[in-house]
Every structure is written in C-alpha cells, then in structure tokens.
Amino acid sequence: MSVDIIKKYFKSLTDEQVKQFEQLGELYPEWNEKINVISRKDIENLYVNHILHSLGIAKFTDFKAGSKVLDMGTGGGLPGIPLAIMFPEVHFHLVDRIGKKIKVAQDIADRLGLKNVTTQHGDVKEVKGVFDFVVSRAVMNLDDLVGFVRRSVSRTCINSLPNGLICLKGGDLQAEVKKYKKLAMIADLKDYFEEEFFDTKKVVYVQLI
Numbered sequence: 001m002s003v004d005i006i007k008k009y010f011k012s013l014t015d016e017q018v019k020q021f022e023q024l025g026e027l028y029p030e031w032n033e034k035i036n037v038i039s040r041k042d043i044e045n046l047y048v049n050h051i052l053h054s055l056g057i058a059k060f061t062d063f064k065a066g067s068k069v070l071d072m073g074t075g076g077g078l079p080g081i082p083l084a085i086m087f088p089e090v091h092f093h094l095v096d097r098i099g100k101k102i103k104v105a106q107d108i109a110d111r112l113g114l115k116n117v118t119t120q121h122g123d124v125k126e127v128k129g130v131f132d133f134v135v136s137r138a139v140m141n142l143d144d145l146v147g148f149v150r151r152s153v154s155r156t157c158i159n160s161l162p163n164g165l166i167c168l169k170g171g172d173l174q175a176e177v178k179k180y181k182k183l184a185m186i187a188d189l190k191d192y193f194e195e196e197f198f199d200t201k202k203v204v205y206v207q208l209i
Helices: 004-009 015-032 043-054 056-060 080-086 099-112 142-152 174-183 196-200
Strands: 068-072 091-096 117-121 133-137 164-170 184-188 201-207
Touching: 004 015, 004 043, 015 043, 015 080, 015 099, 043 056, 043 080, 043 196, 056 080, 056 164, 056 201, 068 080, 068 142, 080 091, 080 099, 080 117, 091 099, 099 117, 133 142, 142 164, 142 174, 142 201, 174 184, 174 201, 196 201
Parallel strands: 068 091, 068 133, 091 117, 133 164
Antiparallel strands: 164 201, 184 201
C-alpha cells in the first residue's frame, strides 16, 4: 500500500503534503529496523493501519489555524505527525514517556520539515500550558484518559467543536462513554474509510469545557 490510499480520501492535498506522506513510507520502516516503533508484523500495513487511521481524526473534525493540539502517548508520532502534515497551521505537541520513541517522532518531524511539531519526553502531567484538544491512539480506559488530560485543556474555544479529548479506539465503547452522556460522541471510521481494518475502529470525542 502506498500514499495513494491517503490521496484517495483526501483529495485536496498540496504537492508538499503528498511528498511528506510519501516520506513517512520510507522513514517509519527505516526507524523500525532500529527500534520497534510499529509492530514488525504490521509495518507493511503502515499506510492503512497507522497513517490513515491517524487521519480518521481529520475526517471527524477540522482544526482552525492557530489551534494547539497535545498528542498524549504519541509513541513514534502517531497520530500527531500525520495530523501535523494535514494541518500545517496548527501546532502539535507530542508527548511520550519512552525516550527512544519520542526521539523517533522528533527525527521524523525534523526530516519532514514540520515546523508545527514539538516533542517532549515525559509524562503528560509534566506538560505545561493548555491546548484546544488532546488526541491519542488510546489503549487505556476513557475515564482514565480524561483524568490525565482534563487539566491540559484550554477553557477558551476557537473551533466549532468545543475543546476536549479526541481519541482513536476500537470495540464496543458504549459503557465507557455512558457517564459522559451528551458530552461524548462516537464516530465509526467505517463511515469514512471502506477498508476492512476500520470495521471496528472509532473516533471518540469527549467535551471537556
């Protein structure tokens, strides 16, 4: 699979964005030879299972120019780096507790020339400042996620979607979102992307202001 899968769903990419998405197809496998950033069994599915999956957030909502987004537990830069390519006027701050993974994210951002990406090695509790949104490819329970990130969400809203948490999760999430009632929203990625991988994948949003 190649960058064509990204172009299939995002028709208005600039030449620069296409070039950057193409570079991801070289940089992640290169790094994966040194550090297991993406499962070695899954690296051949990089474009669908990781890059396009990250861009599910871009199908769910737009970020206005000047927005600030925190990527919690970014690993090697997912979903933050694909989103930073998609939204060059938005600042993305990528945080992870594993130093060698954040090194990968920083190197890839540097080699792509992404001026809208900063990285931090550490816990989300150590992050200073506030953000319009926190994004994550989440494995932890939604309630735990909200507990970690609530303090990092700005009270001032500049986007049409109120500030909050946007995460990529799978499976049945009704029980997790129940306590948030009208403050939560679930979108099925299969409504945006036709590949089988997305059949059980979702975007979960929780308003935090």
